[in-house]
Amino acid sequence: MSIRQLALDCRLAARHVAALSSAAKVALLLAMADTLQAHSGQILASNAEDLHDAAAKGIKGPMLDRLRLDAARLHAIADSVRHIAALPDPIGQVTRSDRLPNGLQVERVRIPLGVIAMIYEARPNVTADAAALCLKAGNGVLLRGGSEALHSNTAIAAALHEALEAHGVPPAAVTLIGDLSRDAMIELLQQSDVVDLAIPRGGEALIHFVAEHARVPVIKHYKGICHLYVDSVVDMDSALGLLIDGKTSRPAVCNALETLLVHRDVAPRFLPLAAAALLKRGVELRGDERTRALVPQAKPASDADYATEYLDLVLSVCVVDDLESAIAHIQKYGTDHTEVIATGDPAAAARFVDALRSAVIMVNASSRFADGGELGLGAEIGISTTRLHAYGPMGAESLTVERFVVRGEGQVRHPLPLPA
Amino acid sequence: MSIRQLALDCRLAARHVAALSSAAKVALLLAMADTLQAHSGQILASNAEDLHDAAAKGIKGPMLDRLRLDAARLHAIADSVRHIAALPDPIGQVTRSDRLPNGLQVERVRIPLGVIAMIYEARPNVTADAAALCLKAGNGVLLRGGSEALHSNTAIAAALHEALEAHGVPPAAVTLIGDLSRDAMIELLQQSDVVDLAIPRGGEALIHFVAEHARVPVIKHYKGICHLYVDSVVDMDSALGLLIDGKTSRPAVCNALETLLVHRDVAPRFLPLAAAALLKRGVELRGDERTRALVPQAKPASDADYATEYLDLVLSVCVVDDLESAIAHIQKYGTDHTEVIATGDPAAAARFVDALRSAVIMVNASSRFADGGELGLGAEIGISTTRLHAYGPMGAESLTVERFVVRGEGQVRHPLPLPA
Numbered sequence: 051m052s053i054r055q056l057a058l059d060c061r062l063a064a065r066h067v068a069a070l071s072s073a074a075k076v077a078l079l080l081a082m083a084d085t086l087q088a089h090s091g092q093i094l095a096s097n098a099e100d101l102h103d104a105a106a107k108g109i110k111g112p113m114l115d116r117l118r119l120d121a122a123r124l125h126a127i128a129d130s131v132r133h134i135a136a137l138p139d140p141i142g143q144v145t146r147s148d149r150l151p152n153g154l155q156v157e158r159v160r161i162p163l164g165v166i167a168m169i170y171e172a173r174p175n176v177t178a179d180a181a182a183l184c185l186k187a188g189n190g191v192l193l194r195g196g197s198e199a200l201h202s203n204t205a206i207a208a209a210l211h212e213a214l215e216a217h218g219v220p221p222a223a224v225t226l227i228g229d230l231s232r233d234a235m236i237e238l239l240q241q242s243d244v245v246d247l248a249i250p251r252g253g254e255a256l257i258h259f260v261a262e263h264a265r266v267p268v269i270k271h272y273k274g275i276c277h278l279y280v281d282s283v284v285d286m287d288s289a290l291g292l293l294i295d296g297k298t299s300r301p302a303v304c305n306a307l308e309t310l311l312v313h314r315d316v317a318p319r320f321l322p323l324a325a326a327a328l329l330k331r332g333v334e335l336r337g338d339e340r341t342r343a344l345v346p347q348a349k350p351a352s353d354a355d356y357a358t359e360y361l362d363l364v365l366s367v368c369v370v371d372d373l374e375s376a377i378a379h380i381q382k383y384g385t386d387h388t389e390v391i392a393t394g395d396p397a398a399a400a401r402f403v404d405a406l407r408s409a410v411i412m413v414n415a416s417s418r419f420a421d422g423g424e425l426g427l428g429a430e431i432g433i434s435t436t437r438l439h440a441y442g443p444m445g446a447e448s449l450t451v452e453r454f455v456v457r458g459e460g461q462v463r464h465p466l467p468l469p470a
Numbered sequence: 471m472s473i474r475q476l477a478l479d480c481r482l483a484a485r486h487v488a489a490l491s492s493a494a495k496v497a498l499l500l501a502m503a504d505t506l507q508a509h510s511g512q513i514l515a516s517n518a519e520d521l522h523d524a525a526a527k528g529i530k531g532p533m534l535d536r537l538r539l540d541a542a543r544l545h546a547i548a549d550s551v552r553h554i555a556a557l558p559d560p561i562g563q564v565t566r567s568d569r570l571p572n573g574l575q576v577e578r579v580r581i582p583l584g585v586i587a588m589i590y591e592a593r594p595n596v597t598a599d600a601a602a603l604c605l606k607a608g609n610g611v612l613l614r615g616g617s618e619a620l621h622s623n624t625a626i627a628a629a630l631h632e633a634l635e636a637h638g639v640p641p642a643a644v645t646l647i648g649d650l651s652r653d654a655m656i657e658l659l660q661q662s663d664v665v666d667l668a669i670p671r672g673g674e675a676l677i678h679f680v681a682e683h684a685r686v687p688v689i690k691h692y693k694g695i696c697h698l699y700v701d702s703v704v705d706m707d708s709a710l711g712l713l714i715d716g717k718t719s720r721p722a723v724c725n726a727l728e729t730l731l732v733h734r735d736v737a738p739r740f741l742p743l744a745a746a747a748l749l750k751r752g753v754e755l756r757g758d759e760r761t762r763a764l765v766p767q768a769k770p771a772s773d774a775d776y777a778t779e780y781l782d783l784v785l786s787v788c789v790v791d792d793l794e795s796a797i798a799h800i801q802k803y804g805t806d807h808t809e810v811i812a813t814g815d816p817a818a819a820a821r822f823v824d825a826l827r828s829a830v831i832m833v834n835a836s837s838r839f840a841d842g843g844e845l846g847l848g849a850e851i852g853i854s855t856t857r858l859h860a861y862g863p864m865g866a867e868s869l870t871v872e873r874f875v876v877r878g879e880g881q882v883r884h885p886l887p888l889p890a
Contacts, residue, residue: 068827148846150845150846154835154839154845156845156846161827161857161861163857163858164827164857242681246857246858247858261662261685262685265681265682267687267688267856267858268687285880287880288879288880289880291880291882291885291886292880292882294882294886295882295883295884295885295886296882299882299883299884392880399877403875404489407488407581407584407873408873409873409874410873410874410875410876411873411874411875411876412876412878413875413876413877413878414877414878414879414880414881415574415876415877415878415880415881416881416882416883418882418883418884419574419876419881419883420874424883425570425574425576425874425876426568426570426576436687437581437583437584437666437871438583438666438667438687438858438859438871439858439859439871440871441581441871441872441873442873442874443874451857451858451859451860451861452861453827453828453829453830453831453861453862454829454830454831454840454845454861454862454863455823455830455831455833456830456831456832456833456835456839456845457819457833457834457835458832458833458834458835459708459834460705460707460708460709460711460712460812460834460835461834461835461836461839462711462712462714462715462716462719462836462838463715463719463836463838463839463844464715464719464838465711465715466711466714466715
């Protein structure tokens with residue numbers, strides 16, 4: 051079937067989804083979680099095929115890890131769908147209600163966006179998460195995953211379709227696009243009268259490709275170069291905890307730390323401790339001269355290092371003169387994703403928050419919390435570093451828009467004598 | 471100066487604006503209103519030049535009216551700036567604050583978008599309104615008005631710059647782009663690393679041009695084909711008032727009515743009354759067969775008529791079998807702008823609201839209220855029919871985005887024993 055026809059079918063199905071009651075959506079999502087687990091044999095077998103092909107292509111390390119499913123991860127995916135089911139329904143929410151002096155009652159009410167196109171690479175969990183979030187918010191979704199995960203995604207979509215059909219919703223509401231050609235992707239991105247939003251998730255090349263060819267609105271983030279700034283007034287253990295968690299707990303994800311900035315007054319005490327802890331965990335360090343004077347094991351850091359999202363066990367380090375220098379560094383190299391300050395000084399924290407425009411600012415909390423699930427959104431469909439519509443982790447509410455419903459008793463703008 | 475340089479200068483100036491306190495922004499906007507009035511002689515003289523040139527080019531009727539300024543309209547423009555000054559400051563607003571079980575305090579806080587590019591045609595009031603709204607929301611603005619209004623816009627911008635300079639804000643925060651070439655516009659629309667949002671306001675050709683060439687996010691509306699549906703259970707006088715106000719009070723604007731749909735049960739009583747009132751006011755009627763049987767003066771309406779935004783004293787009319795037929799007509803021909811139902815039946819009103827996805831739904835209120843000023847936003851920078859970020863009239867709040875500020879006491883996602 052053509053991409054155009056898939057998109058049109060998805061839009062038609064999306065109208066069914068938009069008309070579902072909150073209770074019907076909960077039942078549908080719970081059924082989806084169940085069919086995901088009921089199909090676990092098929093899904094894991096398909097994932098094994100993908101892993102085998104990927105390994106044969108030389109994919110390894112954290113990139114291969116993103117592709118991998120096992121019983122525990124599949125269980126977590128199903129639980130995530132159940133968790134999304136239990137979230138408040140954003141649709142129909144009245145976000146504001148005002149009575150104007152002329153008697154008009156003006157409400158802002160959330161409605162679905164319509165049809166979302168998800169374009170992503172090798173993470174099969176996105177397939178289920180995106181479907182669940184889009185449905186929760188009354189939308190249809192076109193899923194265009196990466197070729198590495200095609201078997202896994204096909205098996206997951208089959209499980210989801212079983213639940214959709216059992217609940218009387220056209221399966222086209224969750225459409226997996228099998229034609230992974232470049233032309234098909236471009237055609238998808240040009241369906242501006244059918245697709246309301248495209249969300250690309252993946253490497254920079256993918257995002258650039260989508261931004262270049264899209265005629266539909268795009269919410270994206272290019273890179274997550276997340277910074278931790280360790281201020282002069284600081285609890286060492288707390289700062290060390292933030293550093294190790296941010297860098298090593300899952301280095302291949304966008305909310306992992308890439309750069310450590312340390313106030314020069316605290317560097318002589320903090321950096322040797324930090325280096326010991328990181329080196330023990332296999333982290334390669336790249337630092338400026340002042341860092342290398344304190345940490346001989348660090349390699350020299352270039353300008354390019356500070357602008358690199360390693361997504362691996364590598365950390366750039368820079369000793370800065372003060373808070374303002376740290377802010378200037380982040381303004382120069384940052385990607386508007388997540389920045390962390392470790393400080394015991396409330397004034398420094400306030401200045402850090404005010405001066406930076408990143409989507410998420412953490413004061414004494416790990417960058418790894420920059421995630422929809424961790425920040426109370428239930429789950430996330432992506433993280434926006436586009437300062438429009440949504441900024442930061444996006445949950446179900448980010449897949450809706452507020453419209454106006456106005457109720458009156460015949461009010462007109464320019465009252466005139468009537469002719470009869 | 472190159473477009474690139476103008477955009478970069480505007481971004482730098484926007485950082486000054488973002489750092490202004492609420493009180494400083496109020497003082498700045500009040501000063502802008504004053505300088506607009508102090509410069510009224512120059513502004514009206516410049517507008518007279520524009521009007522003269524436009525008339526020589528054959529522009530007339532409602533289109534010429536959009537370009538015209540006089541003392542009263544200029545006073546209204548200055549008052550609009552004062553009104554925007556007095557609105558609540560959206561910046562810094564905490565829209566949500568939650569404490570999570572792990573102790574993290576998660577706030578959503580409004581920040582400016584950054585740099586807005588306004589691309590518009592022949593309405594010089596947009597120059598002052600857009601500048602005031604963008605500044606109120608902490609943004610810089612690049613103004614690219616139409617050639618017909620260049621003299622007026624230059625004079626208005628000069629007045630605004632006087633106020634900016636007096637308040638220590640770089641005048642580049644409000645930058646009027648004088649190079650009106652096609653190439654310059656394309657260059658502006660490609661500044662995706664500097665311009666955060668483009669808002670085109672004008673005819674369909676302009677909007678298509680912007681959508682085609684933009685690599686920056688665009689919020690737009692193509693057309694406002696606004697419908698009034700007169701239900702079978704209805705107060706005739708009220709419906710007639712909504713019709714006359716919607717069609718005749720300012721036919722050249724996007725929230726004017728273009729199509730009247732009448733339930734067949736009420737058509738024999740309503741249509742002759744409506745036709746008499748409209749014909750008296752110079753409105754040309756184009757109707758389907760059932761309409762023409764009741765209103766002999768109506769010309770035949772084609773399919774193309776129902777898809778046309780006349781922006782003039784012309785009205786398409788169609789008799790429909792019932793509410794569902796009216797909804798189907800609007801779904802076929804509507805442009806997601808504003809739809810009105812005149813009804814005394816709450817169930818019909820509820821069905822109309824639920825079934826339609828337009829940005830503004832009016833129940834027994836004139837389509838002409840679909841305007842930021844009229845709906846309590848203070849003023850509007852445009853109306854979005856893009857279901858993303860904003861949908862419907864856009865005020866200062868639509869020029870902001872919510873980001874996350876998270877405060878903790880050293881929380882990490884995966885607590886580990888520390889190494890020392």
